[in-house]
Every structure is written in C-alpha cells, then in structure tokens.
Amino acid sequence: MLRAAWSAPFTRRTLGAELFCLIGAATGAAGFAIVLALLVPGTVASLSIAGTVLGLALLVLLVTGVARWLGALHRALAARLLGASIAPPPPVRAGRRAPLWFGRGLRDGPGWRAVAYLLLKLPVALLEGYAVFWWAAGVADLTYPFWWPMFRNHPPAVHLDPVPVLTPFGAFPVGTFAGTLAAFAAGAAMLLAAPWLARAVVWVDLGLMRGLLGSGRLAQRLRDLEETRARVVDDTAALRRHIERDLHDGAQVRLAALAMNLGRAREALGRDGPAADLPRTRELLDAAHRDAKDALAELRDLVRGIHPPVLDNGLADALATLAAGSPLPVRLRADIPVRPSAAIETIAYFCAAELVANAAKHSRAGTVDIRVAQRDGMLVMGVADDGIGGARPGRGTGLAGLVQRVHTVDGQLRIASPPGGPTRITVTLPLRA
C-alpha cells in the first residue's frame, strides 16, 4: 500500500494521465477557441437576413467537420494515453445536394454532442493544466537541494535574491540551503498528491467523453446486434457445412459400403439354386452387417451433436447424461426452478459439453464440477476443474467460439484460469433469448 503510494507518481498509468492532462489542456483550450470562433459568427450570421446561408454553412462546417475531428482526436488521445476505448459515433450521413447537406449537417446529433463536449471541456482543461502543474512543479521543487550547493556557493558577503518556490498555495522564497529542504518537502507532497488529482480530473473528462463523444447507447447496441447477427449467420452456415461433411464422410460412406457389400453378397450367392460361393457370401454379409451398425453409430453421434434428444426433458437431465458419458468424473449440481427457453438450454448445454471436453483434453484435471443455478432472472452455470489452468480464448480451445455464441443472446462468459489452475468458467445467460 505504502509502496504503491510512493511509486504512484511514476507509474505508466500516472505518466499517461499526466501527459493526457498536458495535451488535453492545450487541445481543450484550442478546441474551445475554435468552436467559439465558428459558433458565434455562424449563429449570428444565420440569424441575419443577408448572411443566413453563410452562417448555416459555418455551422455545418463546425458540426460535421471541426467538432467531429476534434472529438476523434480526443478519443484517440484517450485510447493512446489512458487505454480507454470509446467507440466512435456513426459517420455523418452526408447528402450530396445542398439542401440535404445543410439539413443533415445541422441535425447531426453526434456532431452537436462533440460541440457540447468542446464547450464543456474548457473548465476541465483548466483543471487538467492545474493537475499537470502539481506534478511538474513537484518534480521541480524536489530538485532544489541538489543544484543549490552548485550555484549558491558564493562568498558570504555577496547578497543574492532568494529563489521562489512554486506551490499550489502560492510561492515562497528560499534563501538558504535549509530552505531548499522545505522546497523538497513541498515538492514531495505535491508529487505524491499529483496522481490522484490527475486521475480525478481524467475521470471527469472520460465521463464527459463517454457521454458526448461515444457512439451513444442506442448506436452501440445497434452495432453489437449487427455484429452478433452476422456471427449467427456465419455460424449457421458453418454448422450446415459441418453437418454435410460429417454425413458425407461418415454415414453416407458406410451406407454406400453396406449397399456395395450386399450387392457383392448377392452376386456371390448366385441368381437361383444353391449358393455359388457360401463362405464368400458369409464374409460379405458380415462386412455389410458391420457397415450397417457403424452407420447407425455415426448417425447417432451426429444427431446428438445437432440436438441431444434428452435436452427436450430439460437442461438438468441433459447435463446429467453429459456427465455420465464424460471421460472425466463430473460432479453436477443443478437447481433450475424456472425452465429457460429452448435456445438458452441448447447454448448452455453446448457450453457445458465443450468446457467438459476442454477440461478432459487440456487441463489434466481429476474432476469437473458443474453448478447450475438461477439468480436475478439469469441462468448461471459454473464449470470448474482442478487442472493446470491457463485457459484463454483464442488459443484453439473453442473458448472464443463459446464467448461469441453466449454473446449472441446477451449472455456473458467469464474465465478465471490462472497458470497452475484451477480453472473456473462462469456462463451467465438470460432465461429467454
């Protein structure tokens, strides 16, 4: 705790925040000036009789061009220096012809919000400058005792003016080496306080940016839905292809072989009369019998992969079947008083199946623990194993696919899997999709 406080002024996070404050103070002040320089004449001119068109043109230029560009600059700064990603608003729906250009430009919501941000930014920019001052002046004050002996080693008779020390509460003069120690102390105090001040100011600025420079909640939601819809469509196509491939390479081959072997057996038997080649017929019938059983097994597996029939009895039964068939011992506790919709049950089941399979394949776990419960109108499923951990999406474990699939119904999949284990994955799904 204490160490963290000592090192706080020089962490990446603080330096990023300080730099953001420094640049933000400048861009904030400049942005305010530019916006005012366009907004005031634009508004005045548009209200006048002669300059309406010119004034409106200035406003459109401000809203759709300058303000949006400055907004993008601030988003980029936040992303680069604060690591905060703010989704950009949808682009201007510009019209080619003049009436449309004016109409859409003047009704450009995100552009006006950016104007509002740039106006509100001025006081924040001043605070940001102030926060930078705490840090920079703190560093400067710290240096007093170090350079003092080098420059102030004059003979006693010479009188030099005291040097001012800047603090947030005014400057105080320092004329002796002992005084520089006071400057050092003041600098240390300022420097220790600076990170918290900078963070507080940055927090306010980020709040403003999220509210005014972001995509807006509806637009963000729309984008999420578009993304998940595209994924569902892709998934469906991939699934069909997968099923086709499984059938083609599996059951269809077995059935073709079955038909072929039966055909050969019939040949070996001869058209009529006693069998032409009885041992050969028996052999071929054996092969055909084997083909038929293999085809049945393949079809059964395939059907289970498409939709496990036991899922119709409910998620708990399906998970119990899954647990019984797993190569790893699975402990299952399911408490599902309100039955979720079929789509949710299917997603939950396939998540569990994939996670158990992952545990068996990668985790070297001894047992897997599945718990399903309902909380606040959500289905919460935890799948935990006592294995080696290190599970991460995007490493070919299919976890990324699960995250996406869960996301399509506004669910969440959280992974806690430190290296060395254990792994605990929590899937939260709404009861209705």
Place this chain on the structure above:
Amino acid sequence: MVIAEDAALMREGLVGLLVDRGHEVVAAVGDADALIAAVAGQRPDVAVVDVRMPPSHTDEGLRAALRLRRDHPGTGVLVLSQYIETRYATELLAGNAAGVGYLLKDRVADVADFVAALARVAAGGTALDPEVVRQLLGVRRHEHAVVTLTPRERAVLALMAEGRSNAGIATALSVSGGVVEKHVANIFGKLGLPPAEGDNRRVLAVLRYLGSARP
C-alpha cells in the same frame, strides 16, 4: 484399372468387387496427385475417380478427371460421386463423350450394372447415371423447343445417354429391337445427324441434344 477414392472403406470394397470379377486393379490411391501419377505410370484402361478427395474435399477428383481426359485420352474415366452435379457432367462431357462415365456411388451396389458400365467406359463408351441424364434433359428441354422429340424418343435418348446399346434399350423399354432402331433413326433425323458419321452418332446425338456438342 486405377481406383482413386479417399474413404478407405469404399476403396477396399471397390478393389474387392473388381478383383472378384477378374479385373486387375494396378493402383488404389486416396488423392488426386497419386491418381495422376498412377495413371501416367500404369496406363490403365480405366480410372475410377471419387469427386471429393483431400486436401480441400470439394472437387479435386473432378479436376483430376478432366486432366486425365486431356493428357491420357486412351484411359477411360469413370467419376463416382455422392451427389449429382449437372455442372460436373457438362464439364466432363464437353466436346467428347467417349470413354467417360459419371455415376452416383449408390450404383456400385448393383454390381453387374456397375461392372458393365465400367467396361463400357474402358472400351471408349459412355456411362451416365440415369439421374444425371434426367437432370440434363430436364434442364435443356426448354432451351431446345426447335427439336421436338416425342416422349418415347426422349426415353430412348435418355437410355442412349446412359451409354446403352440398342439391344439394352430394347430390354429396358420392353420393346423389340426394330422399334428401337426406328426411334433412333428418328432422333438422328430430328437432330440433323447424317448417317455417314457411323457409331459416333449415338454420342453426338446426346451431346447435340444437350447442347454441349461443338459444331
């Protein structure tokens, strides 16, 4: 003959079936490159080729079959597939229907018919799956309003397209050989094929009807 089929089960079955029938299988391979190498090396009478083979499991077999047709005209190619794709059939038949076959895998179950079809292809004949013929004739029917065949003539043409002889057609339609000959002559006449072209006319008739023939 050479067999190219990626599913081991089918490959072994085909080999067994053909060896039972006294044919010599000089190579049984699982992908298109091995097929082309085997045909180049062994010069078989006929190659049996599965359409879908590694690596991409789409139409490698068909590509290889087309290449064999170009590079080794002496080797008949019988393409087997789980599905009938009209496009595959027209590609295979493009220009020349001699020594080509395209059958559904299901047909292998009727061993005698399958082996007969294979023998036809090996001897430079044609073997088209009834399903292929049905689709092709179905597709082309509207495009050739000028050529009006009677339903009976179309049935004869369909059997001709499968690669059957007049005697085979007569058996299939339960009519006498003379009736079939009359139908065949009518078909040639309607399609404008002069008698001079001999045996090749049967293939040409089919191709002309399908609209794939080069004039």
